[in-house]
Amino acid sequence: DVKVTQSSRYLVKRTGEKVFLECVQDMDHENMFWYRQDPGLGLRLIYFSYDVKMKEKGDIPEGYSVSREKKERFSLILESASTNQTSMYLCASSFWGEGEQYFGPGTRLTVT
Amino acid sequence: QKEVEQDPGPLSVPEGAIVSLNCTYSNSAFQYFMWYRQYSRKGPELLMYTYSSGNKEDGRFTAQVDKSSKYISLFIRDSQPSDSATYLCAMSAQETSGSRLTFGEGTQLTVNP
Numbered sequence: 001d002v003k004v005t006q007s008s009r010y011l012v013k014r015t016g017e018k019v020f021l022e023c024v025q026d027m028d029h030e031n032m033f034w035y036r037q038d039p040g041l042g043l044r045l046i047y048f049s050y051d052v053k054m055k056e057k058g059d060i061p062e063g064y065s066v067s068r069e070k071k072e073r074f075s076l077i078l079e080s081a082s083t084n085q086t087s088m089y090l091c092a093s094s095f096w097g098e099g100e101q102y103f104g105p106g107t108r109l110t111v112t
Numbered sequence: 113q114k115e116v117e118q119d120p121g122p123l124s125v126p127e128g129a130i131v132s133l134n135c136t137y138s139n140s141a142f143q144y145f146m147w148y149r150q151y152s153r154k155g156p157e158l159l160m161y162t163y164s165s166g167n168k169e170d171g172r173f174t175a176q177v178d179k180s181s182k183y184i185s186l187f188i189r190d191s192q193p194s195d196s197a198t199y200l201c202a203m204s205a206q207e208t209s210g211s212r213l214t215f216g217e218g219t220q221l222t223v224n225p
Contacts, residue, residue: 004155031211033212040120040217041217042118042200042215042216042217042218043156043200043215043218045212045213048212058212090155090156092155094211095211096211097211098211099144099146099161099202099204099211099213100146100158100161101158101202101211101213102158103148103155103156103157104155105154105155106153106154106155108153
């Protein structure tokens with residue numbers, strides 16, 4: 001079974017803090033993705049990576065950065081958290097050229 | 113206009129009912145179509161995966177794709193309370209780098225015992 005794990009299920013941070021969300025997959029997938037999910041807006045792609053040290057912007061990259069130093073690990077960084085970044089964050093992974101993405105359990109981030 | 117439109121519901125049906133979930137899309141380049149199921153406070157899990165037009169059946173679930181109408185459907189027969197979840201359609205174009213998916217908003221389904 002494909003396993004995608006995320007570092008925290010629930011996280012509460014203060015405005016202005018630097019926040020790290022980490023994702024690890026164990027299936028040797030080339031592609032990794034970060035989404036946020038909000039009511040009425042669905043899943044929106046923040047960033048994705050198709051190889052180590054490679055990254056591409058998704059639909060809503062503003063206020064976020066990412067890091068992929070190892071194939072199995074993809075980190076999402078909020079440089080200075082703001083209240084409008086309160087959301088559910090989902091990580092996913094897939095093989096190159098395949099549409100099937102496998103998701104982690106999500107991190108519910110609250111910024112106060 | 114969104115690339116993928118999905119009625120958010122909520123949809124409430126009695127146990128045993130046939131459920132029809134639908135998405136329309138505008139990008140004619142989409143070739144791969146998926147349905148994900150997401151239980152409350154969990155990540156989405158892949159339910160059905162189809163390529164191009166046609167039907168695919170898996171147990172009580174049937175996925176249907178009509179590329180000429182840019183319309184996809186998921187049918188659930190003999191629905192069960194355990195089917196209560198949010199269902200998301202997703203699709204991608206063959207040429208897309210990194211297999212990037214575009215998701216619908218999701219339809220919240222409740223099956224009442």
